[in-house]
Amino acid sequence: MSTYVLVHGAWHTGAQFAPVAAHLRQAGHTVFTPTIAGNRSDDVKTTGLAEAIQSILDYLVENSLSNVILLGHSYGGMVITGVADRIPERLRRLIYWVAFVPNDGEALVDMVPPDRVAILEALAAGRGDGSVVLPFQVWREAFINDADLETATRAYELLNLHPFRTFTEKISLRTNPAEMVLPKSYLVCTEDTALPHGAWRHPRLSEKLGLFRLVQTTGSHELCFSDPARLAKAILEAGRD
Amino acid sequence: MSTYVLVHGAWHTGAQFAPVAAHLRQAGHTVFTPTIAGNRSDDVKTTGLAEAIQSILDYLVENSLSNVILLGHSYGGMVITGVADRIPERLRRLIYWVAFVPNDGEALVDMVPPDRVAILEALAAGRGDGSVVLPFQVWREAFINDADLETATRAYELLNLHPFRTFTEKISLRTNPAEMVLPKSYLVCTEDTALPHGAWRHPRLSEKLGLFRLVQTTGSHELCFSDPARLAKAILEAGRD
Amino acid sequence: MSTYVLVHGAWHTGAQFAPVAAHLRQAGHTVFTPTIAGNRSDDVKTTGLAEAIQSILDYLVENSLSNVILLGHSYGGMVITGVADRIPERLRRLIYWVAFVPNDGEALVDMVPPDRVAILEALAAGRGDGSVVLPFQVWREAFINDADLETATRAYELLNLHPFRTFTEKISLRTNPAEMVLPKSYLVCTEDTALPHGAWRHPRLSEKLGLFRLVQTTGSHELCFSDPARLAKAILEAGRD
Numbered sequence: 001m002s003t004y005v006l007v008h009g010a011w012h013t014g015a016q017f018a019p020v021a022a023h024l025r026q027a028g029h030t031v032f033t034p035t036i037a038g039n040r041s042d043d044v045k046t047t048g049l050a051e052a053i054q055s056i057l058d059y060l061v062e063n064s065l066s067n068v069i070l071l072g073h074s075y076g077g078m079v080i081t082g083v084a085d086r087i088p089e090r091l092r093r094l095i096y097w098v099a100f101v102p103n104d105g106e107a108l109v110d111m112v113p114p115d116r117v118a119i120l121e122a123l124a125a126g127r128g129d130g131s132v133v134l135p136f137q138v139w140r141e142a143f144i145n146d147a148d149l150e151t152a153t154r155a156y157e158l159l160n161l162h163p164f165r166t167f168t169e170k171i172s173l174r175t176n177p178a179e180m181v182l183p184k185s186y187l188v189c190t191e192d193t194a195l196p197h198g199a200w201r202h203p204r205l206s207e208k209l210g211l212f213r214l215v216q217t218t219g220s221h222e223l224c225f226s227d228p229a230r231l232a233k234a235i236l237e238a239g240r241d
Numbered sequence: 242m243s244t245y246v247l248v249h250g251a252w253h254t255g256a257q258f259a260p261v262a263a264h265l266r267q268a269g270h271t272v273f274t275p276t277i278a279g280n281r282s283d284d285v286k287t288t289g290l291a292e293a294i295q296s297i298l299d300y301l302v303e304n305s306l307s308n309v310i311l312l313g314h315s316y317g318g319m320v321i322t323g324v325a326d327r328i329p330e331r332l333r334r335l336i337y338w339v340a341f342v343p344n345d346g347e348a349l350v351d352m353v354p355p356d357r358v359a360i361l362e363a364l365a366a367g368r369g370d371g372s373v374v375l376p377f378q379v380w381r382e383a384f385i386n387d388a389d390l391e392t393a394t395r396a397y398e399l400l401n402l403h404p405f406r407t408f409t410e411k412i413s414l415r416t417n418p419a420e421m422v423l424p425k426s427y428l429v430c431t432e433d434t435a436l437p438h439g440a441w442r443h444p445r446l447s448e449k450l451g452l453f454r455l456v457q458t459t460g461s462h463e464l465c466f467s468d469p470a471r472l473a474k475a476i477l478e479a480g481r482d
Numbered sequence: 483m484s485t486y487v488l489v490h491g492a493w494h495t496g497a498q499f500a501p502v503a504a505h506l507r508q509a510g511h512t513v514f515t516p517t518i519a520g521n522r523s524d525d526v527k528t529t530g531l532a533e534a535i536q537s538i539l540d541y542l543v544e545n546s547l548s549n550v551i552l553l554g555h556s557y558g559g560m561v562i563t564g565v566a567d568r569i570p571e572r573l574r575r576l577i578y579w580v581a582f583v584p585n586d587g588e589a590l591v592d593m594v595p596p597d598r599v600a601i602l603e604a605l606a607a608g609r610g611d612g613s614v615v616l617p618f619q620v621w622r623e624a625f626i627n628d629a630d631l632e633t634a635t636r637a638y639e640l641l642n643l644h645p646f647r648t649f650t651e652k653i654s655l656r657t658n659p660a661e662m663v664l665p666k667s668y669l670v671c672t673e674d675t676a677l678p679h680g681a682w683r684h685p686r687l688s689e690k691l692g693l694f695r696l697v698q699t700t701g702s703h704e705l706c707f708s709d710p711a712r713l714a715k716a717i718l719e720a721g722r723d
Contacts, residue, residue: 138452141424145454149482185625193455197444203679211620213627213677215701216458241631382665382695390723434696438685459698 009074250315491556
């Protein structure tokens with residue numbers, strides 16, 4: 001049996017992985033669902049990427065976790081890449097679930113179409129506390145397109161203010177993902193449109209992993225809400241040896 | 242419960258939506274399946290795109306329809322875009338089912354690979370009455386590739402002579418689809434090869450919608466014949482709020 | 483009922499098609515699973531592509547097979563293209579299962595990303611007997627990503643030394659596949675990553691067929707091991723008239 005650490009995406013906390021974690025535990029695995037610094041309700045919203053990475057690195061060390069299958073969702077791909085660069089000896093495999101894959105010196109916004117970056121910047125500027133929030137209509141149509149309206153609304157109410165600087169701060173890596181010797185999986189949800197199909201998401205992101213295992217399942221960017229059981233099944237196919 | 246108006250593609254009439262409409266009605270919805278001007282058996286085959294659009298616009302007005310979920314299949318995407326530009330106040334959402342998405346000044350043939358346009362032109366020239374007809378082998382291999390031969394043959398016998406000028410006449414729009422404030426869905430059949438995979442269909446067409454909801458299902462361009470129940474299920478996921 | 487001849491890919495023999503063939507026979511079809519020259523355990527490993535093609539051509543002639551649905555898997559696409567060019571009168575349809583589609587004068591390595599060709603060349607050079615062998619980790623992650631480790635290991639142990647010259651020798655064709663009048667199907671496994679997604683596999687390979695029937699199923703490049711029943715079902719959809 002394996003140890004899974006599930007690292008959430010922007011606007012989420014670890015708590016939203018609870019239904020997925022329950023399925024993984026039913027299959028006999030140990031599961032941790034930490035919340036990244038900057039996403040806790042009482043965090044200031046000026047947190048940057050280095051601090052976010054450090055918080056998950058600390059979590060693994062403080063809990064003495066090893067042989068970890070480390071999953072990152074979306075923005076969480078930035079975080080797990082930073083962790084893997086620093087403490088690969090604690091990891092068994094990386095799973096990028098519809099996640100960003102950075103090389104040294106890249107920020108998340110470098111992997112997003114410029115017109116969408118402009119929208120995020122405008123949203124962040126409109127708030128003024130360092131955070132950015134997704135408009136409901138964007139969430140409903142482009143992030144959780146596979147759910148009914150009630151599920152989409154309920155999930156939206158769980159989202160938190162995300163620190164925008166984690167999107168704009170460049171990552172510092174000693175080793176790019178393609179050169180990491182760790183096994184790596186990329187988990188695609190085929191109806192995910194958080195990044196536009198075509199030139200921006202898989203395979204543009206996954207090919208930065210070098211050798212990797214592709215797992216695909218139907219579903220949106222937010223399959224954790226719309227079908228946690230299906231997501232758990234796909235995670236197990238991505239995480240096994 | 243919602244009101245659906247299903248606008249067929251080239252070579253079809255509204256009658257071929259009957260099995261899909263039956264499934265939608267079973268789910269409690271009101272469904273209309275008009276036939277576009279130019280596709281009725283006694284129509285002259287010199288109808289152009291503006292006339293085709295006007296016929297569906299008139300249908301909505303004459304039947305006093307409002308709050309309509311308006312679906313267009315393939316060529317029908319040209320028609321619903323024109324209708325949405327003229328009477329958006331009667332619509333609740335647009336659904337493009339493997340459909341063309343035109344901007345102002347574009348004709349359908351501007352979204353088709355030039356070598357296929359040449360084939361269509363040759364087929365139209367060979368008839369001489371303004372119509373174009375698909376050869377059976379193209380229909381069977383590239384349009385209804387997911388059905389058995391009997392279904393493919395039976396469906397082919399239902400097709401009508403399509404007015405070629407609806408493919409070559411440029412659309413006139415006040416507002417391009419990306420700027421329309423209406424909610425929009427794009428419904429992809431993953432084995433659809435009526436347009437070649439790669440640079441020509443989704444996402445090249447869907448991205449012209451701006452913010453939109455992606456729904457995908459397995460099936461060919463002619464899922465209305467090969468699995469109407471599956472198509473109806475996908476339409477409901479595309480059409481809900 | 484039809485006659486299927488299943489032509490394996492690199493590192494395989496016909497024996498590994500036995501589970502798939504059993505499903506096709508249950509459906510009433512006659513099935514042959516020859517082994518290409520160069521892949522038999524006692525073959526010298528300097529066999530080239532022309533010799534490989536000749537061996538399957540001879541098999542069809544010696545067994546007096548006609549009206550054949552001829553399937554090629556991966557490298558087997560090179561072989562069936564060569565056979566179809568020489569004896570089209572014996573064939574009913576070609577099925578390319580995640581297979582290479584060559585035009586006259588192309589070698590398999592011309593359709594593989596240069597960095598992967600370099601890896602194959604290095605692997606071949608390291609052996610020195612003309613053969614090339616896949617490292618287990620590449621097999622497990624990129625070829626049979628949909629199976630569990632036990633299945634992946636068991637299948638790996640069945641692989642044979644593949645003659646590298648069949649990858650580098652250019653094919654000689656009188657007629658390119660797009661101009662062949664034979665019906666053609668392309669069968670995609672959607673999680674196949676033996677060739678990278680994006681610019682290298684479907685649709686880049688399938689579009690060289692001209693008019694063709696697309697059939698897709700979930701699964702890896704090695705669905706013959708991970709789910710022979712699902713592969714057989716897809717083959718029947720690809721092979722029927």
